[in-house]
Amino acid sequence: MPSFTPATAYAYVSAYRREKRDDGRADVGLKKALAAWGGDFGDGTNVYYRQAFGPDGPFEPPDAFTALAERLAGPLYDAMDTA
Numbered sequence: 030m031p032s033f034t035p036a037t038a039y040a041y042v043s044a045y046r047r048e049k050r051d052d053g054r055a056d057v058g059l060k061k062a063l064a065a066w067g068g069d070f071g072d073g074t075n076v077y078y079r080q081a082f083g084p085d086g087p088f089e090p091p092d093a094f095t096a097l098a099e100r101l102a103g104p105l106y107d108a109m110d111t112a
Contacts, residue, residue, distance in 0.1 A: 032087025
């Protein structure tokens with residue numbers, strides 16, 4: 030099942046691209062996405078997302094999450110980055 034939650038995907042894309050630009054550390058993107066899923070106001074607090082993806086979030090398989098996040102949240106990041 031493709032996995033997409035907006036704040037989590039955007040957190041991944043923004044952190045991944047920022048770190049990629051600096052030193053190529055892609056794992057930072059997933060760490061930021063995990064943080065965006067959890068916490069008091071993260072996507073993981075949404076009852077519908079939790080029902081769809083479970084308590085661990087939309088991260089399995091990781092390649093599917095990162096590819097979909099890039100495809101959907103990447104253009105938004107690009108537009109905001111150049112504005």
